[in-house]
Amino acid sequence: MIDRIFYFYNFVVFTSIFIFMILIEFLQLFLGGHGTFIGTFDKADLVCFTLGYISIVLISNCIHKSNKPDKKLFTFENKKKEFLYNIKIIIIFAILGVLPSLF
Template identity: 55%
Template sequence: MSKRKIFFILFPLFLGVAIYFLYRSRNLFYFKIFTTHPVIYSYVIKIRDIAWLYRKHLPLWTVYSLPDGLWLFSFGAILLLDRFFYLLHFTVFTAIYIFMVALEFLQKRFGGHGTLLGTFDKLDILFFTLGYISIVLISNFFHRRDKKHSSEITLVSRRKEIVEDIKYCFIFTILGALPSLF
């Protein structure tokens, strides 16, 4: 995995987790990880207290919608960057984006505050869309610039990339669900 791909995956993912960790409820999974470690927990509380001093200066979308867009961007980076079968991965990623937007509309119909499904927010759709468009543009640029040789493309490499996609989808589904499950 290239340094570029690692950066485009981990930076937005860690930034989104940091936002959850610093500014969201203490009942979320990311915060509960630290409650089991008393030494670390005291530092975590201090860091959150300092971060909360600046919370009033942040727009609500940075706390509630931006992490969703960062998660989708990161997901797209792992699926689209440095891949042989770009069109296949683009199709998978587009299906995931459509599913996420459809899930928001399901939240409008069946969700609400305090439900497992969550709460509908137009800004979530906006940030999903921004994350989707930005990683598609970035990955398309790199795909065109770093054109792979046809000699490198084999049935084995195609199968390998499909298996990787399945693993990545499983991992990112867990990462996306963790904040709200506990």
């Protein structure tokens, strides 16, 4: 998200992932427990998710304001490439996030 052409699109994707993770954490509060696939609720997770989200948004916002991308880069082809790149990254990290709970 820090150095992307379509900053607002990436911001929306990143924010939706953050909200999804917070919802999963509260789902763990009501449905989770030791030994379940869902996991256990932890306030430290909420704090770390929030601090990480705020720091990445602030850093990327400062970098994006100081380094405006060239208007020639705003093409449909670049938007399609960036969308596919984001989907690939989301899938990779979703798999990496699930792997520790399988063992």
